Amino acid sequence: MANIFPRWSNRLPLLVIIGLFLVGTAAIAGIWYYFTPKYTRVGYQPVQPVPFSHAVHVDQIGLDCRYCHSAVEKSWYSNIPTASTCMNCHNQVLKDDPRLAAIRESAATGIPVPWVQVHKVPDYVYFNHSVHVNRGISCVHCHGEINKMDEVYHAKPLSMTFCLDCHRNPAPNLRPPEKVTDLAWNPHQHLPKDWGEKAKKDWKVNASQNCSACHR
Amino acid sequence: MRYFLLIFGLTILGVMLIAGKRGDISRRPPLEVFPDMDRMPKLRPQTRADFFTDGMSSRLPVAGTVARGSAWQDAPVNTGKQPGTTNWVEVIPVAVNEQLMKRGQERYTVYCLVCHGAAGDGKGITGKYGMVAMANFHDPRLVKMADGEIFNAITFGKNLMGPYGGQIPIEDRWAIIAYVRALQRSRLATLDDVPADHRDALRRAMPPPAPATNAPAARPQ
Numbered sequence: 001m002a003n004i005f006p007r008w009s010n011r012l013p014l015l016v017i018i019g020l021f022l023v024g025t026a027a028i029a030g031i032w033y034y035f036t037p038k039y040t041r042v043g044y045q046p047v048q049p050v051p052f053s054h055a056v057h058v059d060q061i062g063l064d065c066r067y068c069h070s071a072v073e074k075s076w077y078s079n080i081p082t083a084s085t086c087m088n089c090h091n092q093v094l095k096d097d098p099r100l101a102a103i104r105e106s107a108a109t110g111i112p113v114p115w116v117q118v119h120k121v122p123d124y125v126y127f128n129h130s131v132h133v134n135r136g137i138s139c140v141h142c143h144g145e146i147n148k149m150d151e152v153y154h155a156k157p158l159s160m161t162f163c164l165d166c167h168r169n170p171a172p173n174l175r176p177p178e179k180v181t182d183l184a185w186n187p188h189q190h191l192p193k194d195w196g197e198k199a200k201k202d203w204k205v206n207a208s209q210n211c212s213a214c215h216r
Numbered sequence: 217m218r219y220f221l222l223i224f225g226l227t228i229l230g231v232m233l234i235a236g237k238r239g240d241i242s243r244r245p246p247l248e249v250f251p252d253m254d255r256m257p258k259l260r261p262q263t264r265a266d267f268f269t270d271g272m273s274s275r276l277p278v279a280g281t282v283a284r285g286s287a288w289q290d291a292p293v294n295t296g297k298q299p300g301t302t303n304w305v306e307v308i309p310v311a312v313n314e315q316l317m318k319r320g321q322e323r324y325t326v327y328c329l330v331c332h333g334a335a336g337d338g339k340g341i342t343g344k345y346g347m348v349a350m351a352n353f354h355d356p357r358l359v360k361m362a363d364g365e366i367f368n369a370i371t372f373g374k375n376l377m378g379p380y381g382g383q384i385p386i387e388d389r390w391a392i393i394a395y396v397r398a399l400q401r402s403r404l405a406t407l408d409d410v411p412a413d414h415r416d417a418l419r420r421a422m423p424p425p426a427p428a429t430n431a432p433a434a435r436p437q
Binding site: 015019022023026030033034035037038039040041042043044045046047061062063064066067070077079080082084085087088089091092093094111112114117120122123124153154178 | 217224237247249254258261263272325327330331341345346376378382
């Protein structure tokens with residue numbers, strides 16, 4: 001009686017196992033690499049209706065973040081300025097520039113400029129700006145070096161791990177409250193090593209790791 | 217096996233080429249892998265809301281109403297005017313202490329400094345970009361101006377200056393005025409304003425012609 005199966009079929013189970021192993025590894029690696037805000041969110045740089053440059057306004061001119069985002073110390077939400085805030089200067093500076101047409105129109109009509117929101121946590125996350133900036137967490141920590149960006153892009157993942165890493169060990173990220181909006185200021189250059197630990201104790205920083213701290 | 221490896225390799229390469237790497241700049245809105253309840257049909261501030269005819273999720277107060285805690289009373293602290301009149305209040309109607317002064321300095325730095333300059337002389341950086349006629353606080357007209365009138369200028373703007381009432385809360389406006397007064401004082405002070413134990417050090421530091429005139433050394437007129 002002749003062989004029903006050819007000789008190579010002896011190797012078949014081994015090949016199938018190797019094949020499944022490869023596919024499985026690739027799938028896990030792919031999910032690990034891609035299914036995270038580090039991939040999905042970081043780098044998002046939408047086209048804005050007006051090409052506003054933070055680099056020019058903050059780094060070059062020296063405006064404080066709070067000049068425009070004036071409610072950040074009092075509200076959970078960091079407000080986008082109204083067009084009339086822009087017009088405080090742009091009624092004179094570049095006052096006929098075509099790039100600012102949308103601002104002038106908005107200031108005249110009261111219809112907001114449709115800015116595109118870049119940083120957005122899921123709707124079931126309740127992030128409070130004021131509690132962070134009032135306790136020495138700088139803007140730069142979550143938003144990256146906005147002061148150097150011509151167009152804002154999403155620099156940090158803002159994933160749950162991102163929040164928890166800091167909530168588990170807030171001390172290294174604390175800085176004096178008056179330096180919170182000074183994005184170019186490097187705390188590691190200016191503060192003694194144990195400053196953060198001391199501030200954490202003095203200010204009674206108790207970064208909650210409870211689910212209900214953010215998910216309410 | 218060879219074909220399998222070829223297809224496997226090409227698939228991985230294809231995915232990597234199309235998906236790119238972490239942190240690549242992209243104009244497309246972020247992918248939400250498990251969107252479950254990421255976006256709920258609730259209104260968030262400053263977003264589009266077609267439920268309202270003007271399409272804005274952030275609502276203005278209904279006409280004729282005031283929000284709790286908002287400043288609506290005709291009191292000097294809210295208006296800068298004496299109640300029932302159009303006369304400015306002369307002096308800041310809140311307690312001026314070191315805390316208010318510090319707050320004023322901080323808020324001045326945030327909101328005023330770009331135009332009026334760190335010294336309050338109207339030589340802020342925006343002058344280099346074409347802004348004109350920024351007020352110099354050392355101008356005698358402004359030194360004499362009532363505190364209430366400065367309050368009004370901050371709240372509603374003046375000439376080319378826009379209104380800052382929306383950005384600067386009332387308490388902070390008075391704090392800024394206190395600090396502006398301190399800036400003015402810095403150029404109008406006499407030697408008598410200096411604590412006695414510091415006067416000698418200051419006299420020594422003065423330029424040569426100064427030691428002859430004794431007390432009011434530098435009072436600009």
